[in-house]
Amino acid sequence: MQMKSLQLFLALLLVIVPSHAILFCCNDTQSGQFKCWSEGKCCILKNNSMGGLPEGWYLGCSCSEIEGCPTDETLQCSNETGVCCPINFAPDYMGIKGYYCNCSNATSCQWKSFSRSASIWFSNSNPNLGEVIYAYLNASYEDGGHKRYCHPGNAELRSFKVNGIERKDYARWNSSLNAWQLPINTSQFASTVEASIYIATIDATVSASNSYDVNLPPEISDVSIYPNPSDVDGEVTFNATVRDPDPGDSVDKVLLCQSVMKEDLSWKCITQLCELINIADDLYSCTLPASLFGTGTHEVYVWANDSSHGFANISGPHSFDVRQIYVGRIEFSGNTGAIVVSGSGIEYDNGTSVSGYATCWLNDRSDVNCSTEVSSGSFSDCMISTPYLRKGSNTLTCVVRDSIGVEGNATTSFEFNGAITSFDSITNTTIGQGDELGFSTTFKNTGNIKWGSNVVVEVMYYPITNPNQLNLFCLQVPWLIPGESRSYECSKYFFENPGKYGFFSRIRYVDPSGSSTILSQSDTIQVVVLRVDVEMIYVGLDYGAVLPCANETICDANYTRGDTMEVLVKAKIWTTPYYYIDCDGGLPPGSESYCEASFSIDGGDWIPLPWTAANAWKLVADTSLFTCDLHSLRIKVTHRGVSGIAESNFYVSCIPRVTVVPLVARVVLGSGPTLVFNVSVKNPTDETKRFDLELIPDAKLIGYLKWVVNGTNVEDLNLSNIEVAPISSKSFVVNLTSAARGGTYEIGFKATDKATLDLYEAKGTLIIFSETLDELLPFCFPILLFAVAIIYWKRNLRSSPNS
Numbered sequence: 001m002q003m004k005s006l007q008l009f010l011a012l013l014l015v016i017v018p019s020h021a022i023l024f025c026c027n028d029t030q031s032g033q034f035k036c037w038s039e040g041k042c043c044i045l046k047n048n049s050m051g052g053l054p055e056g057w058y059l060g061c062s063c064s065e066i067e068g069c070p071t072d073e074t075l076q077c078s079n080e081t082g083v084c085c086p087i088n089f090a091p092d093y094m095g096i097k098g099y100y101c102n103c104s105n106a107t108s109c110q111w112k113s114f115s116r117s118a119s120i121w122f123s124n125s126n127p128n129l130g131e132v133i134y135a136y137l138n139a140s141y142e143d144g145g146h147k148r149y150c151h152p153g154n155a156e157l158r159s160f161k162v163n164g165i166e167r168k169d170y171a172r173w174n175s176s177l178n179a180w181q182l183p184i185n186t187s188q189f190a191s192t193v194e195a196s197i198y199i200a201t202i203d204a205t206v207s208a209s210n211s212y213d214v215n216l217p218p219e220i221s222d223v224s225i226y227p228n229p230s231d232v233d234g235e236v237t238f239n240a241t242v243r244d245p246d247p248g249d250s251v252d253k254v255l256l257c258q259s260v261m262k263e264d265l266s267w268k269c270i271t272q273l274c275e276l277i278n279i280a281d282d283l284y285s286c287t288l289p290a291s292l293f294g295t296g297t298h299e300v301y302v303w304a305n306d307s308s309h310g311f312a313n314i315s316g317p318h319s320f321d322v323r324q325i326y327v328g329r330i331e332f333s334g335n336t337g338a339i340v341v342s343g344s345g346i347e348y349d350n351g352t353s354v355s356g357y358a359t360c361w362l363n364d365r366s367d368v369n370c371s372t373e374v375s376s377g378s379f380s381d382c383m384i385s386t387p388y389l390r391k392g393s394n395t396l397t398c399v400v401r402d403s404i405g406v407e408g409n410a411t412t413s414f415e416f417n418g419a420i421t422s423f424d425s426i427t428n429t430t431i432g433q434g435d436e437l438g439f440s441t442t443f444k445n446t447g448n449i450k451w452g453s454n455v456v457v458e459v460m461y462y463p464i465t466n467p468n469q470l471n472l473f474c475l476q477v478p479w480l481i482p483g484e485s486r487s488y489e490c491s492k493y494f495f496e497n498p499g500k501y502g503f504f505s506r507i508r509y510v511d512p513s514g515s516s517t518i519l520s521q522s523d524t525i526q527v528v529v530l531r532v533d534v535e536m537i538y539v540g541l542d543y544g545a546v547l548p549c550a551n552e553t554i555c556d557a558n559y560t561r562g563d564t565m566e567v568l569v570k571a572k573i574w575t576t577p578y579y580y581i582d583c584d585g586g587l588p589p590g591s592e593s594y595c596e597a598s599f600s601i602d603g604g605d606w607i608p609l610p611w612t613a614a615n616a617w618k619l620v621a622d623t624s625l626f627t628c629d630l631h632s633l634r635i636k637v638t639h640r641g642v643s644g645i646a647e648s649n650f651y652v653s654c655i656p657r658v659t660v661v662p663l664v665a666r667v668v669l670g671s672g673p674t675l676v677f678n679v680s681v682k683n684p685t686d687e688t689k690r691f692d693l694e695l696i697p698d699a700k701l702i703g704y705l706k707w708v709v710n711g712t713n714v715e716d717l718n719l720s721n722i723e724v725a726p727i728s729s730k731s732f733v734v735n736l737t738s739a740a741r742g743g744t745y746e747i748g749f750k751a752t753d754k755a756t757l758d759l760y761e762a763k764g765t766l767i768i769f770s771e772t773l774d775e776l777l778p779f780c781f782p783i784l785l786f787a788v789a790i791i792y793w794k795r796n797l798r799s800s801p802n803s
Contacts, residue, residue, distance in 0.1 A: 116141030118208035120193055125212045128311055130187040130265045138179035139197045139206050149178055156198040158205065163192055186214045216245045217313035218304035229321035229406045230290040236320065240302045243282040254284045255303045266312045269303040295322045324349035325408025330398045336509065337452030339387045341370060342380040346400050353377035356402040362387050363395055374400055386512035389416045391519055414448040418507040423522035426489060432642040433498060433531040438491025441505035445480035453477050454510045459490060464500040473503065498531045498574040531574040532644025534637045539566035544663040555630060555649035559623045560657045561684030562727040569597050569609060569617040571637035571644060583637055585611030595639045602631055624727045628654035654684045658751045660764040669742045669770045677734040677764050681751045683724040689753060693719040695734065696748035700741060708733045742770040
């Protein structure tokens with residue numbers, strides 16, 4: 001426990017020590033004590049030759065004195081167990097020669113610092129500002145358990161600083177206090193004192209610092225006299241900020257004095273004019289009639305005393321004038337972008353005209369002003385080029401000053417305002433994306449100043465879901481004179497996304513810094529933007545009844561004259577960019593999803609389309625009524641006055657054609673007789689034609705595919721001399737008598753015009769599955785899609801280049 005206490009004591013010594021001023025410590029295993037020595041050498045003792053201390057360590061000897069010790073001064077002596085002991089011993093430092101230790105464990109050895117200290121104190125630690133005080137410094141150290149005091153004989157004063165300034169040359173030794181003393185003038189130096197002493201005996205430096213608190217007189221600042229010059233018939237207000245900078249002290253009294261006198265370090269008020277009253281925080285004020293002073297220039301002092309030390313301070317002299325100037329009238333012209341000011345009737349209180357300078361500004365922006373010369377009591381053409389206006393009442397202030405600094409001022413007020421008197425839409429408020437949208441707004445200048453280019457009338461809009469996202473729709477710069485009213489219409493095509501938008505009109509003023517003030521704003525008009533997307537589906541393209549165009553960039557469907565054109569029409573109503581409603585033509589008009597559809601061919605009239613049970617509109621047209629040419633089809637779907645239009649082109653051909661329906665026939669392996677294809681020969685011309693129609697089966701299906709004529713299988717694969725009337729067609733079915741072999745087979749059909757010998761061909765695909773369709777579909781569906789794509793690509797190939 002003793003050892004641990006000593007270790008803690010040594011660790012807590014608050015001194016600053018050079019790295020070489022240290023002690024060596026270890027645990028004495030014989031005495032059970034923790035001991036420390038100054039630096040030195042150690043030797044191993046053998047055969048009890050010195051002091052009868054076997055295996056002990058002796059301090060202060062030379063290693064060469066003991067038999068077997070190394071003589072190399074750079075090496076540390078040690079025994080066989082590798083115990084530790086200090087090196088470079090200087091025995092007269094600590095007076096402990098002859099101590100021994102037996103360090104059985106190398107980790108128990110450590111270095112410890114010398115114990116030493118220094119301190120600074122003051123003759124007065126709380127002097128008044130300007131008072132002379134003394135700082136005292138002494139130091140001591142521990143030597144072998146004895147406290148040694150420092151003095152000029154064993155120590156050197158290295159530094160004595162006041163607020164970082166070296167003052168040691170002014171320090172003297174005070175033997176009665178056993179300390180160095182330094183005089184300090186607190187008007188020159190304040191607060192922190194630092195010092196250091198070099199102790200030669202232990203070759204170490206010890207430092208100390210301390211601070212004193214200077215009692216300061218009250219601080220007097222921001223002394224103001226208003227107005228200055230003052231009207232002799234008015235009052236003069238004296239303001240000052242007074243505070244005691246010392247913590248815990250406060251201001252006792254603040255006086256306005258005509259004369260003051262110095263008393264030692266303090267001041268005395270000789271002629272008191274008034275006592276300044278604390279009106280807020282550190283602000284003191286008093287008001288006196290200007291007639292107390294009379295016209296002229298006067299000087300006063302502000303005197304303040306603290307509450308704890310009776311330490312007073314003054315501020316002054318502060319001068320002011322007592323005069324009076326009258327500014328009879330000020331007027332302005334111009335507009336909100338620039339104001340021109342003039343003044344007249346500017347006189348002293350005795351009626352004499354004033355000459356000097358006038359400065360004018362608006363409201364509280366005295367930094368944005370104009371200045372001009374005053375001659376014989378008037379001025380003109382003082383232009384405030386960047387006026388800062390307020391909505392509502394504005395005050396124009398002009399201050400006139402003569403050559404000796406006497407001032408007078410005048411103000412005039414005017415209104416700056418405007419009103420939106422009406423705001424209406426001039427188009428439907430439910431529109432389609434990209435439709436025209438327009439508004440009419442009426443506004444008025446209700447103020448007393450003409451509007452300049454910095455007053456604009458705007459129509460703004462925002463998404464109802466985000467009112468802060470304001471956007472400009474249209475703008476006008478009206479340049480209205482006071483009392484004038486005007487109307488403004490604007491319209492444009494509105495391409496925002498589907499949704500609901502709020503529109504309003506406003507009058508906005510922009511000041512010179514770019515900040516905006518809204519003078520007036522209308523109520524909001526809600527506009528609904530919709531988008532109707534129309535989809536056209538040509539019926540028959542998917543199974544071969546209608547052919548796609550050879551060039552899909554030109555048209556979408558290819559009909560043979562006489563075909564029936566069927567088109568399904570569907571539409572979506574987009575109410576937001578992310579939400580839509582399917583159109584329903586079967587609901588009552590006015591329903592949320594009710595729509596109407598119509599069509600126009602080749603720019604003709606719009607013809608209504610019927611709604612069908614397939615939840616779509618359907619266009620059915622006889623192509624025999626069309627010329628053999630390219631035609632345009634437009635579909636229009638309308639919801640609540642908003643329309644969407646889809647456009648497409650289709651071709652009507654007058655060249656005979658063979659069609660196969662379906663393009664792909666599927667039969668389960670092992671099935672009995674099955675009708676697999678319906679083959680048509682189409683004659684779009686205006687004359688009767690005769691054709692030979694040939695069935696060209698895959699070689700593996702010869703004998704299994706038969707024409708069916710009048711309900712009977714025909715063995716001949718060629719149907720001869722088929723007569724087809726003008727603008728009509730004849731159809732025949734193909735029977736698979738037995739699905740005996742699985743696989744995919746391409747079946748050809750060829751029609752020959754008997755008069756011209758022109759050939760017309762078509763192909764179909766027959767797939768015979770090796771299992772039921774339900775089992776096969778998941779595995780073969782991608783193959784079927786690929787096959788259909790190939791068939792579509794080939795199906796429009798004909799023998800004639802004009803087909």
